[in-house]
Every structure is written in C-alpha cells, then in structure tokens.
Amino acid sequence: MKVLFFARKVSESNYGPIGEIFAKFEKAGIEISLFEPLLNQLHGYVPLPNANILETYEPLAGNSFDYLVVLGGDGSILDATLLVKDSGIPILGINLGRLGFLASIEKSMVDEVIKAMLHGTMAFEERSMLSIRSNLPLFAEANFALNDFTILKRDTSSMINIHTFVNGDYLTTYWADGLILSTPTGSTAYSLSCGGPIMFPSSDSFVITPVAPHNLNVRPLIVPDTAVVSFQVEGRSDNFLCTMDTRLEMITSAHEIAIKKNDFSIRLARLTNSSFLRGLREKLAWGKDKRNF
Structure with a gap:
C-alpha cells in the first residue's frame, strides 16, 4: 500500500493531528x-515519518500510488485535482x-x-467536472474544475x-454581479450560498446560478451535463x-x-458507512x- 500526502499551508493548530496521522499510517x-x-x-514541528520525497508539485500520471491523502479542507482537495488529473488515483480527504x-x-x-x-x-465515487474552452487563452493546462466556474464583476464595478x-441556443442575458456554473459536487459550495439547489453527486446535470441578479424572477436553472454552456460578458468595466x-x-x-463536461472525472474515497445524505444532515x-436542547 502506497500513499502520497498533500496539504496546502499548514496551521500550527494542525501540527499535532498531522504528526498523529503520520504515526498511525507508518505503524500500519x-x-x-x-x-x-x-x-x-x-520540519522541526512534526515528527516526520520515513518517507519518499517528491521534489515538486507535479501531475501524478505514471505514478503507482494507491491514494492521494489530502490533509486540510475542501479547498485543498480542489487543488489536489490538479495533481491527480486523469491518473485515476483516488483522493482521500x-x-x-x-x-x-x-x-x-x-x-x-x-x-x-x-x-x-x-x-x-x-468506497469510491466518480465526480464529474467542468472543462473550459475560450477563443483567448485561459487557465492553460488547469482548464478543468471539480466545483464550479464563475464570471464575476470587479469589486467596485457596476x-x-x-x-x-445552451448548445448555441440563446438562454438569456443575466444582469447580475456574476454567474456560477456548478457541478453536482459544487452544488453545496458557492452556488448553494446564492440560492442554488443541492444535487446528488451522481446527478447528470449542472446548475446555472446567478449572483445577486437585478431581475427578481431570475432563478437557478438545471441543465443536462451533455450541454455546452457558453458566455459573453459586457459591462462598464474593461475587465471581469x-x-x-x-x-x-x-x-x-x-x-x-x-463550458462543457470534462473528459475525465475525479475519484473520491470514503468509508462505506458514510453517505451524501448523512453528510447533509451533519454538515x-x-x-x-436548538429549541429542542
């Protein structure tokens, strides 16, 4: 069994838990x-295991790790997708x-x-992702997203x-602070905070959610993940x-x-006794x- 650990910036409060995690994996x-x-x-803060060292953050294609273990939160897992890409290595958060x-x-x-x-x-779950295409260069090789794609106004702009x-057919023009196109995985993230629906991770759909729309009758819209959703932006600012x-x-x-469905998905690992519904109840x-306590 071979695992690779990944984390973004580690806070002091997590030095102890990380040291305990390393010790348990090494003991096993x-x-x-x-x-x-x-x-x-x-180094100098956590007892380090006897480990192989990878010098740089680079894609893991061709490596034979059984898991990429991510120490952190959901943002760390989003960053880890750039390492895993289409290697098929499951992410355990x-x-x-x-x-x-x-x-x-x-x-x-x-x-x-x-x-x-x-x-x-x-247990393993396949999570669909978004892929972006543009007439001008954007995001280089990091042109996919597990959670969402957004277009947003600048801080001080109108x-x-x-x-x-949708599939080349005009949907509407959103007058808003922005727009979110979310995967089922991302439906519990930014889209949810803007009034979007929660979707099961296995749903074959995406959701378009406006951010602070000017027209009050504009609501989130679910579209099939076979659709290609395209955008052009205008505003008083020069950029967005x-x-x-x-x-x-x-x-x-x-x-x-x-934006369309990405050609490859990401595998997330979980315990068999956990579930999406249990996560919703607990999270x-x-x-x-609280009136009952």
Whole structure:
C-alpha cells in the first residue's frame, strides 16, 4: 500500500493531528511519500515519518500510488485535482478545515480508514467536472474544475451583463454581479450560498446560478451535463473576474467562453458507512433545532 500526502499551508493548530496521522499510517506498514514543500513546512514541528520525497508539485500520471491523502479542507482537495488529473488515483480527504463536504474523513476516523484501506473496503465515487474552452487563452493546462466556474464583476464595478447560451441556443442575458456554473459536487459550495439547489453527486446535470441578479424572477436553472454552456460578458468595466475552482483570471468582453463536461472525472474515497445524505444532515445541521436542547 502506497500513499502520497498533500496539504496546502499548514496551521500550527494542525501540527499535532498531522504528526498523529503520520504515526498511525507508518505503524500500519503503509509506504508514505511526501511532497518536499509539505516536508519543509512541517520540519522541526512534526515528527516526520520515513518517507519518499517528491521534489515538486507535479501531475501524478505514471505514478503507482494507491491514494492521494489530502490533509486540510475542501479547498485543498480542489487543488489536489490538479495533481491527480486523469491518473485515476483516488483522493482521500482528512478534514483539518471547517465544513468539509469533500474532505469527509474526520481526524477521529483515521484508524477506521487505515483498516478499510488495508482490507480493500473503501468506497469510491466518480465526480464529474467542468472543462473550459475560450477563443483567448485561459487557465492553460488547469482548464478543468471539480466545483464550479464563475464570471464575476470587479469589486467596485457596476453589475455586468452575461449573455448565456445552451448548445448555441440563446438562454438569456443575466444582469447580475456574476454567474456560477456548478457541478453536482459544487452544488453545496458557492452556488448553494446564492440560492442554488443541492444535487446528488451522481446527478447528470449542472446548475446555472446567478449572483445577486437585478431581475427578481431570475432563478437557478438545471441543465443536462451533455450541454455546452457558453458566455459573453459586457459591462462598464474593461475587465471581469473568471474562476475555475480556486484559480482566477481576468477576462474582457472580447472573450467567448464555452463550458462543457470534462473528459475525465475525479475519484473520491470514503468509508462505506458514510453517505451524501448523512453528510447533509451533519454538515448542514438538518433536523437539528436548538429549541429542542
């Protein structure tokens, strides 16, 4: 069993839990690899395991890791997709952040996870992603997103006009602060905070969610994930914000952007006794009323 650990910036409060996680994986006889930037962050603060070292953050195609173990929150998992790409290596998220929809494994569950990994009883989910095409260069090789694609106004600018088409057929022009095109995975993220629906991760759909639309009768719209959704933007500013998950670039009214389902998906690992519905109840506190306590 070979695992590779990944994390973004590690906070001091997580030094202890990370040290305990390393010790448990090493005690179980699992072969550990670390990225050198993570090793440098932890050196002198965390007892380090006997590990193989990868010098740089680079795609993992051709590597034979059984898991990429992400230490952090959902944002760390979004960054990890850039490493995994189409390698098929499953991502296992150990939540050291806050809510943790994607990083579903809590620190207290590590022993159970290690046992399931060694016995081959982990469950895996295929998560669809978005892919971007543009008449002008955008996002280079990082042109896919697990959560969402957004077009947003600049901080101090007026609302923008986003001309939107589905399979080349004109849908509408959104007068809004922005627009989100979300995967089912991303439906519990930014789109949810803007009034979008929650979708099961296995849904064959995307959702278009406006951000602070001027027309009150404009509502989120679910479209099949076989559709190509394209955009042109106008506004009083010369440029606008465009994001793919955690990555951001500037665009102008000269950009013509098309979003479709990505050619490959991402595999997320979870325990068999966890589920999407259980996650909703626990993370969103559904069914819990403090008046009952």
